[in-house]
Amino acid sequence: MQTEKVVQHIVDWLRNYAKKNNMEGFVIGVSGGIDSAVTSTLCAQTGLRLLCVEMPIHQAANQVNRAVNHVNWLQENFNNVETTTTHLTPVFDELIVSLPSVENEEDRFMALANTRARLRMTTLYYFAALEKLLVAGTGNKVEDFGVGFYTKYGDGGVDLSPIADLLKTEVYEIAKHLNINQEILQAKPTDGLWGDDRTDEDQIxxxxxxxxxxxxxxxxxxxxxxxxxxxxxxxxxxxxxxxxxxxxxxxxxxxxxxxxxx
Structure with missing residues (x-):
């Protein structure tokens, strides 16, 4: 892969799409994972406004720390990056109380995991509507078109998908080219929807x-x-x-x- 040319192509594509649609820039949920790190960096390189939103829901400390460190790195390197944190744990917990119980707890766990992703999608579109921004997706080719490893109307609910034609290994290649933090490069991929340390590989x-x-x-x-x-x-x-x-x-x-x- 001609990494530098791929990066420039995506950055140009993002910028042109936003300008064509009269949008101010992008909003993205930053999780501390490789896909959101790469996508947010590509958005930052457009020179358009980028709002990074952290949305913890009973999140593991190491995931939160990686996300914070990445956003700090972005702001040190790009003057068009803003950040905000929306703590969704109280919202999620209140919703659980309001929902009826079920006999099969495993089904409930899966439904609630997807609910986390949908709460985050709703939050991103709130900021997008307020600030005239596009919600940038973070799904890669294997997740989006291979095994469907994402939440419908959760992390799958986006305005555009910058890295959806890249395999996961290609995303890592781009991450190294962009000098993404080493802790993110070394972290095992996880969707962070379960409140524990299970990885994508554990689930798949x-x-x-x-x-x-x-x-x-x-x-x-x-x-x-x-x-x-x-x-x-x-x-x-x-x-x-x-x-x-x-x-x-x-x-x-x-x-x-x-x-x-x-």
Whole structure:
């Protein structure tokens, strides 16, 4: 990958899109992870206004610290970066009290994890509406179009997706080129939605390099029978998630009314 050219292409694309739509800049949720770090840095390089929002919900201290350190680094290097913190823990806790209990607690945990992401999306669009900013997405190609590892109308609810055509390994390559903080480069990827230390790999059952391989094999129309051992296992994981999450990746279905009924 021609990293420097890719970076410049994304920065130009972001700037042109904002100006074409008469927007002042971008707002992004900064989590302390690699994707939001890279995306926020690319937005900052446009020279347009960038508002970084920290939105902790029972967040692990190391995640919060990485996010704070990254925003500090951005402000040291770019004069167009602003930051604000919205503590969503009280809102989340109050919502839990208001919701009915369920028999299957595991289903409840998953629903509440996605609720965290949707509260953050709502918060970002609040600031976007106030300040005439675009909500910048942080999803990469494997998450957005491979396994659908994001929350529908949560972190999937954005105005534009700067890094969605980049594989996770390519995001890391760009991060190194941009001199992203080492602590972020070394941190294991996590969605931070569970209030514990589980990683993306813990949840998915495969690493991002493995998923990228499986995505490539799927595009070549391979089947699990073409592989054995760990490769077969990873390929099955990929295909299962890809099929289950098509509802996230495809446009919302519209019930079209026949003309003769109108």
């Amino acid at each position: 059952g495969a690493s991002y390099p493995e998923l990228e391989w499986a995505m490539q094999m799927d595009e070549l129309e391979k089947t699990p029978k073409d592989f054995s051992g760990r490769e077969a296992e990873v390929f099955k994981i990929y295909q299962k998630l890809n099929r289950a999450n098509q509802h996230k990746m495809n446009p919302i279905p519209v019930c079209e009314i026949p003309d003769e009924f109108k």
